[in-house]
Amino acid sequence: MSYFEELGLAEPILRALNSKGYSEPTPIQRKAIPSLLEGRDLLGIAQTGTGKTAAFSLPSLHRLASETTGRHPAGCRMLVLSPTRELAAQIAENMRHYARFLDLSVQCVFGGVPVGKQAKKLVPGCDVLVATPGRLLDLIDQRALTLRHVEIFVLDEADQMMDLGFIKPLTRIANLLPKERQSLFFSATMPKAIADLGKRFINNPVRVEIAPQSTTAERVDQYVTFIDQKEKTALLTISLRKGIESGEIERCLVFTRTKHGADRLVRHLSAANIVAAAIHGNKTQAQRTRALDGFREGRVPVLVATDIAARGIDVPGVSAVFNFELPNVPEQYVHRIGRTARAGRDGMAISYVSPDEKAYLRDIQRVIGVQLSSVPLPANFNEQAAALPKPSRKPAGAERAESSGAETRKPRGQRPPRRPKAQISAKPRGDGKPRKNNSKGRNAGQNASQNSGQKRQASRNQSAGSR
Template identity: 65%
Template sequence: MTFSELGLAEPLLKALASKNYETPTPIQAQAIPPLLEGRDLCGIAQTGTGKTAAFALPSLDYFHRNPKPVMRHGCRMLVLSPTRELAAQIADSFRTYARFMKISVATIFGGVPINRQIRQMQEGVDVLVATPGRLLDLIDQRAFTLSGVEIFVLDEADQMMDMGFIAPLKRIVKMLPKQRQNLFFSATMPKEIADLGNQFLHDPVKVSVAPQSTTAERVRQYVSFVDQGQKQALLNKIVRDPAIDRALVFTRTKHGADKVVRFLVGAGVEAVAIHGNKSQAQRTTALQAFRHGHVKFLVATDIAARGIDVSGVSHVINFELPNVAEQYVHRIGRTARAGADGIAISLVGADERPYLRAIERLTRQKCEVVPLPENFDDLVRELPKPAPVQRGPRPNKGGGGGRGGAERAHRGENRRGQGQDAAPRQGEGRQRAEGGEGAGRPSGGRRRRKPVGAHKDAVRKFRG
């Protein structure tokens, strides 16, 4: 089957041909025909299977055949995404497919000034891709309305639940018109996610292109057992492999991601971190450097596990295993995309072995064990020192607009990392003593109290 056989509008076929897209993926071949008929759909597919085109192409086909003005402060199609990076990538895909159509596309997410987004929404748009928290902020400020939505897409539903978005989702769904088309996509389908879908899907077509929670067949999975304190030495050895074109390194915490980057840079390896404590500008810069090949290693927390769609990722390295087995599926789904092969390497400490057993039960696959290098003790002893901490702007706390804090960072990330920028305050007292505010006083700007004995002597002298 080809895209032309699916009956898509000519402008869409022209856009697909310009990208050399000829054959739809399984999820696209199964989802597009019923969506063209206006049916609701529940789609289960792993990341990297072409889900975005599966809902973007039939929706754009509908707009082409049913043109109408957009409502001020509104949209015709709403796509909800769990992360900023994923929202931006979905919007880029819509613009690519609609390049020969007059379709407006916008994104709404936290980490950027809300007033700019309010102005952007004044005239309305055809397609809005948003994260739930910031969308509700605009609605609460009466800068946006959902009354004109004709197509509603909930993407990465299981990730939405993991990040605590259930309450915002239910509130958003209540504001939508009753007459609309609903599209529901998820990589996994636990009972809670199925119940959520049943709340707003009406007689949906169900499409599943792979067994639930299985990993990509083209990903070769390896595991090395190593003490937690020696992982960095093993990682430094792995990243020297010339077979690595581009690699994602995953940690469980934000602080851990920054620490890994410092050690890699200290060893002369270019790497950048992306996580919830970074500002939106920092996250965008890091992702662009990785996407364009300027940086070979991107160290990320699970907030980026589904928000990164970069071609050419040859390796995924789990510096720390996730404590939720499903998250492992999303991590390694960043490689072996678009028909390519991929490699996943996991560094497993003694305390992480239960996580590995849970992952192997879920995926029904055994990871091949790779022994430590023969000279590993020497690598541990000769581990280069980490690069100095680079003090940049304070962490972004705008996140997703304040709805439960879910968009500020993934719930699984360790909050202790949020205090890592507090160190510079320790020198403030010395700076004041050297001529700033409070100059002439002791460090810290406080007056030194007289000893108790000296105070009593002064009182006696006053009384005569």
């Protein structure tokens, strides 16, 4: 008998777990699930990639399946809030799998897509709703959603939600929730100030902490290379070429501090024939989904991202994380490198540190309690860097089409000929009659205007002469 069977989880949930090959719980699941089955509020702290989603999903789905209260129109029984669209979609996908043999509906709403379509899906109500705060409040303001029937409230990545300025939306959402509810907070880090804020939303919680706060995954080898900022692009290109060709790098994430920096880096990598895509807040939801799908499926081995992708993106096979620029918040480093060494695998994290980033490095090492191993520049670095191709100012046609979903624009000689103006003017009107070509009338009007002006000028000249 497995641990999940011993807990008494519903048979359909056990069947779903068996289909995914889950038999033994992770530490956070082992410590959290029993308390959640008792209906307790919970504050769970565990480093990323340790199975927090299953830790709150399994007992919650068991409760929803056991207490068949029915769905309420435009309502939900369980609400899960996530800071990013990608993490919300991932949580919903996992919960749908756990509930695949249950008569439970799981919906997911986030920004970047039409709100009307999401509102229609919520008309009959659902059992589980995974959402980002902004889109959730949009639907509430449009009276497309009510929270009065919520029985379980989950805040995933609680520290980031509050730290990114979501405290006011969260306070408003909490005020709309029933007072009698089960509340769950899960996060990889929980500084004291953030924990104090969390007391507004949870009552007498069970605290479950698997690893010391702000520690990094044990199976991640961490390195640092000291280098000038202007030389980082060349070093990354050379390292990725070598790693991909040797098979040492299967998939890797590259983190930049800015959106424009991510796009610029993709152009440089593409010029060196390294397939890469960028994901950040300026991309449309379709572009972000396409880039992430390509990365997950292995068609795009390099994903360049801002910290929007640092939380909760569970992509198997990420063998390395490159910190092209260090984050200025030490805890963010923990989330970045947590994208590798998942599910028991080994991983590698490499940080490029310019002189002005050394203070960030000191803060990171002090918080994580680990001294990063220094790695020198490769031999003949200057010669290799000088031989790299220069990127175009704009993305290449194929890259532009991949990022926008549009076809590459055809060369001028291959485009279909434009219709003559006469054909355009002869296009039928709505009543079926051909349009008149008014070019002659316009010319006549212009000539008449010119003649009138000439007559007035002659009259003024004659008048001046008489005076």
